[in-house]
Amino acid sequence: MDIREYLYNATNGFKRIPQTVIIDGGTDESRRKAADVLAMVLVCKEKIGCGECNLCRKALSHSHTEITYVECEKDKKTITVAAARSIRSNAFVNPVEGDTRVFIIPQAEKLGDEAQNALLKILEEPPVFDRFILCTENASALLNTIRSRSVRLTLPVPFEADMTDKNGENAQKIAMALLNGDEAQFVFLLPKLEKDRNTAVLAVQKLKLIFRDALVLKFSGRAVTGTDSSVEMSDSFSAARLTECIRICEQAEKMLDSNVKIGLSLTVMFSELIGSKSL
Ligand SMILES: [Zn+2]
Numbered sequence: 001m002d003i004r005e006y007l008y009n010a011t012n013g014f015k016r017i018p019q020t021v022i023i024d025g026g027t028d029e030s031r032r033k034a035a036d037v038l039a040m041v042l043v044c045k046e047k048i049g050c051g052e053c054n055l056c057r058k059a060l061s062h063s064h065t066e067i068t069y070v071e072c073e074k075d076k077k078t079i080t081v082a083a084a085r086s087i088r089s090n091a092f093v094n095p096v097e098g099d100t101r102v103f104i105i106p107q108a109e110k111l112g113d114e115a116q117n118a119l120l121k122i123l124e125e126p127p128v129f130d131r132f133i134l135c136t137e138n139a140s141a142l143l144n145t146i147r148s149r150s151v152r153l154t155l156p157v158p159f160e161a162d163m164t165d166k167n168g169e170n171a172q173k174i175a176m177a178l179l180n181g182d183e184a185q186f187v188f189l190l191p192k193l194e195k196d197r198n199t200a201v202l203a204v205q206k207l208k209l210i211f212r213d214a215l216v217l218k219f220s221g222r223a224v225t226g227t228d229s230s231v232e233m234s235d236s237f238s239a240a241r242l243t244e245c246i247r248i249c250e251q252a253e254k255m256l257d258s259n260v261k262i263g264l265s266l267t268v269m270f271s272e273l274i275g276s277k278s279l
Contacts, residue, residue: 003034003155004049007041010153014041014048018151020123020132022108024139026155027205031135032106034155036060039067039102042131055098066101072110079110084118091122091130101130108134109141116143123149163206163227167199171206175229178273179236186270194263201256204269208249215242241279248272 011017017038023031040059041049043066050056058064070087072079087103095101105111111119123132123146132150136142139152162168170193177185193200214233233242252269256262 003030004037006155007034007037007153017042017131019126019130020150021134022139022142022147022150022152023133023135024137024152024154027209028107028135028137030155031137034153035104035106035133035135038133039064039104039131042100042102043067043098045098058097065097066095068101068103070103070105072107077110078112079105079107079115081112081115081118084111084115087119088122092127095129099129102133103130104133104135106135108136109138111142113143116146120145120149163209167202168206168227170199170203171210172227172229174203174207174270175210175227175233178270179229179232181274181277183270183274190263190266193266197256197262200262200266201253204249204252204256204266208246208253211242211245211249215239215246218242238279241276244276244279245273248276 008014021038023034023038025031026034036059037049040051040056041047043055043059043064044050045053045055049059051060055064059067062069068087068090070079070083073083091101091103120143122130126132134142134146134150139147139154163172170189173189174186177183177189193203210227210230211233213227213230214237217230217234218239237245248269251272252265255265255268
């Protein structure tokens with residue numbers, strides 16, 4: 001099942017797309033893709049996301065004037081209150097192109113409480129033409145008041161996780177080092193991962209997918225990423241260990257997101273992963 005099909009089923013054939021949607025689960029990549037698909041459906045002339053009409057085409061190329069992406073600025077840790085307020089002021093202007101305006105916040109966990117409260121003011125009584133799509137790994141990162149005004153769509157499994165790219169390869173190498181219980185193999189990899197924070201974060205995210213995949217494989221026999229390491233782990237790791245490994249990856253992601261040194265974050269992660277073998 002691809003993302004479009006999942007969304008089609010979840011919204012009664014695109015007929016019931018709530019005014020505020022939280023997309024969680026999956027990966028950053030799949031959540032962004034899901035938001036793009038929903039936005040295209042919403043602005044489409046036929047309201048089906050035909051992909052052919054000029055509005056769909058603009059949505060696809062991210063050039064539709066009524067689809068606004070609210071991202072965290074590169075040099076900032078959080079989305080500013082000013083950005084949240086600008087959503088509010090823009091939300092009341094009638095759309096120029098088509099009849100629907102869509103605001104997408106791809107990393108809604110980067111909204112601080114104050115920014116969420118500013119956003120809440122518009123979510124409470126939005127004009128009929130506005131739609132809001134908030135993406136985040138886990139909806140619990142958002143205030144209750146935001147969640148209660150939204151419908152949550154949880155992507156069930158990581159869709160189309162590409163494990164053949166550079167980050168996927170790095171993740172697989174860490175997984176192999178772990179399977180072999182070989183710290184030297186990991187240390188050998190470290191200089192490559194330490195080069196920049198983003199490389200490290202993406203490797204950890206994909207490593208987490210390998211663990212998730214192994215866990216899914218254990219119970220359903222259906223692999224998502226289908227890497228050799230996830231197959232091997234589903235045989236040799238207990239479910240408790242795999243769950244703990246996922247937690248350790250999430251902790252490493254948090255460390256990498258703060259100012260902890262990259263090498264230190266990864267080394268702590270690896271030694272904890274090795275240490276989880278008693279589970
Ligand atoms: Zn269309």
